[in-house]
Amino acid sequence: MGYRTRRPLPHLHRPLQPTTATSDHRRPQKSGGGAKKLNVGKLTKSLKRIYKKSRMLARTIHPYIEIRGVIDVKLDELAGKSIRDEDLKWLTIYDLLVEVVPSLESVLAGGDEDKLDELVSVIQEGMNQGKHADTSKVRHAIERLISPKVDPPFHLKLKSDRGYAHQATRALLIPQNDIERIDDDRYWAKVRNGEKTLTEDDYPALMYDSTKADAMDPEEGLMEGYLPFKILRLILHGPQNTDEAVARVGGSVAAKNNVTSVTGRLIAYAHAHTLFALTTAEQWAEEVDNFNLSKWYTQMVKIFEEDPEDEKAVELLELWNREIFGDGKGAPAVASASADPAPNSVAAQIEAKRAARRAGRA
Numbered sequence: 111m112g113y114r115t116r117r118p119l120p121h122l123h124r125p126l127q128p129t130t131a132t133s134d135h136r137r138p139q140k141s142g143g144g145a146k147k148l149n150v151g152k153l154t155k156s157l158k159r160i161y162k163k164s165r166m167l168a169r170t171i172h173p174y175i176e177i178r179g180v181i182d183v184k185l186d187e188l189a190g191k192s193i194r195d196e197d198l199k200w201l202t203i204y205d206l207l208v209e210v211v212p213s214l215e216s217v218l219a220g221g222d223e224d225k226l227d228e229l230v231s232v233i234q235e236g237m238n239q240g241k242h243a244d245t246s247k248v249r250h251a252i253e254r255l256i257s258p259k260v261d262p263p264f265h266l267k268l269k270s271d272r273g274y275a276h277q278a279t280r281a282l283l284i285p286q287n288d289i290e291r292i293d294d295d296r297y298w299a300k301v302r303n304g305e306k307t308l309t310e311d312d313y314p315a316l317m318y319d320s321t322k323a324d325a326m327d328p329e330e331g332l333m334e335g336y337l338p339f340k341i342l343r344l345i346l347h348g349p350q351n352t353d354e355a356v357a358r359v360g361g362s363v364a365a366k367n368n369v370t371s372v373t374g375r376l377i378a379y380a381h382a383h384t385l386f387a388l389t390t391a392e393q394w395a396e397e398v399d400n401f402n403l404s405k406w407y408t409q410m411v412k413i414f415e416e417d418p419e420d421e422k423a424v425e426l427l428e429l430w431n432r433e434i435f436g437d438g439k440g441a442p443a444v445a446s447a448s449a450d451p452a453p454n455s456v457a458a459q460i461e462a463k464r465a466a467r468r469a470g471r472a
Contacts, residue, residue, distance in 0.1 A: 148235045157232050160211055164236025165243075166367045169345065169379050171206045173241055174396055174404040177234045180204050181226070184218065199408075207233070244345050244383055245394055251349060252387040255340045256282070273390040274301060282337065282388055285312035286323055287456060308399070310406035311455035316384055328456045329463055333377060333410070333426055339433045341387075342372070342380035346434065355436035372430040374414025374423070378407045409457050417468050 150161055183200040187193055193201070208215050217229050253264045260278045265271050272279045284292055285308060291297040300306035308314075313328065316338065322331030340352045346364040347356055358365055369376075382403050389398045396404045414423045428438035451457030 148231050150235070153232065156213075157228070160213070160229070161232050161236040163210055164233045165240030166363075166369075167207070167210060167233070167237045168241040169244070169363075170369075170373065170375055171210075172203055172375070172407075173237075173379055173382060174407060175200075175203060177207070177230050177237070180207065181218070181230060188218075241394065245386070247344055247349070248341055248383045248387045251344055251352070252341075252384075255337060255344070255352060269390045269392055271390075272388055274298060275390070279388040282316040282335075283308070283314050283385070285456070286315045286318045286328075287312065287325060289315055289320075289323070308401060309452070309455075310402045310409065311452045311457045313456045314385065316388070317381065328459050329422055332422075332460065333381070333413075334429065338377070338380045338384045339430075341384045342376060342430075342434055345380065345383070346376075355433055357436050370435065372427065372434050374411050374427070377414070377426070377430055378410035381410060382407050409451060413460070413464070417464060419471070420464050420467060422464070422467075 150158065153161060180200045180203050183193060183197050184204045187201060211229075211233060214229060214233070217226050249269075253260045256278050262271075262276075264276070274280050274283060280298075281292055288297065297306070301308060313332070315323075316335050317333055319331035319334035319336070322334060324330040343352045343355075346369060347359045347362045351359055351362075358370075363369070385401070385403065385406075386394065386398065389401075391398045396402065413420075414427065417423065432438050451461060
C-alpha cells in the first residue's frame with residue numbers, strides 16, 4: 111500500500127499533544143523543524159465537519175489513544191501481518207472511528223500518505239480539544255459538585271491541595287474496601303511513604319453509592335456514586351443541569367451531537383474525569399501516582415461490553431440513562447475491550463462474578 115508502518119502498539123497519552131509529538135510508535139513528522147500546530151480556520155469545509163465530529167470521540171470511543179497508532183495497527187492488518195492479542199482492541203477502536211468518520215477508510219485505501227496524515231491530525235486535534243474542554247469544565251466545577259461547602263475550599267488555580275492531602279478528595283479516592291480507615295493516620299502514612307500502593311484495581315470510593323456498598327460484595331453499589339453522575343450531566347448538559355436528569359438542553363454537548371443515551375464508554379469517561387479532577391495532577395495523563403487511568407477506563411468498559419446481556423451491566427445502563435436523560439433506555443454495546451486485573455483484586459472479583467453469571471445462562 112506504500113505506507114511506512116510502525117510497530118503495532120498505539121502510544122497512549124502522557125503529555126497531551128499527540129498530534130505534535132514523536133515516539134517510537136509513530137512515524138516522525140515529515141517537514142523539517144518539527145510538526146506544525148493544526149490551523150482549524152484554514153481547513154476545508156469537509157475537514158472542519160470532521161474536526162467538529164471528532165470533538166466527541168474521546169467521550170464516546172476512548173480518551174487515552176493516539177489515532178496514528180490505531181491506524182498503524184490497521185495498516186499492519188491490511189498488510190497481512192500478525193496482530194498481537196493485546197493490540198486487537200485497537201482494531202475495534204478503528205471500526206468505531208470509521209462509523210463516525212467514514213472517509214477514513216477511503217483515505218486509508220487510497221494510498222495518499224499526506225492526505226492520511228492530514229486527516230489523522232484533524233481527528234486527533236478534535237479529540238484532544240473536546241477532552242480539554244471537559245477537563246476545564248470539571249476542574250472548575252468539582253468543588254461545588256462534591257459539596258456546596260468544601261472546607262477548606264480548593265485553590266482556584268492549582269490542584270496541589272487536592273488528592274490525598276484534602277479530606278474531601280481523600281474520602282473519594284480511598285479504595286472502597288478501605289473506607290473504614292479514612293481517618294487512620296497510620297494508613298495514610300503508609301500511602302505517603304509508598305508502603306501501601308493505591309492502584310486502579312482497588313476501586314475508589316467515588317465509584318460507589320455509599321448507602322449500598324458492601325465489603326462482602328464489590329458489585330453492590332458499583333458505578334452508582336453520586337459524583338460521576340453529576341460529572342456526566344455537566345459534560346453533556348452543561349453547568350446549570352448537574353443535579354438532575356434532563357432529556358435535552360438546547361445548545362448543550364448532548365444536543366449538538368445528538369447524544370440521547372448513555373453507553374459504557376460514556377460512563378467510564380465520566381469516572382476518568384471525576385478521578386482526575388480529584389487528584390493533584392495538573393495535566394491530563396494516563397497514570398497519576400500509581401493509578402493507571404487508562405487501564406481503569408478499560409476495565410469499566412469491559413463491564414458493559416464483554417457481556418452486554420449481563421444483568422448487572424443491563425441494570426447499570428438503565429440506571430445511568432435514568433440519571434442522565436430521565437429514561438432507562440440504553441444504547442447498544444460494541445465489541446469487548448481487554449484489561450486483565452491483578453489476581454484477587456476488587457476488579458478480579460467483579461470479573462469472576464460476571465463470568466459465573468454468564469456460565470449460568472449457558
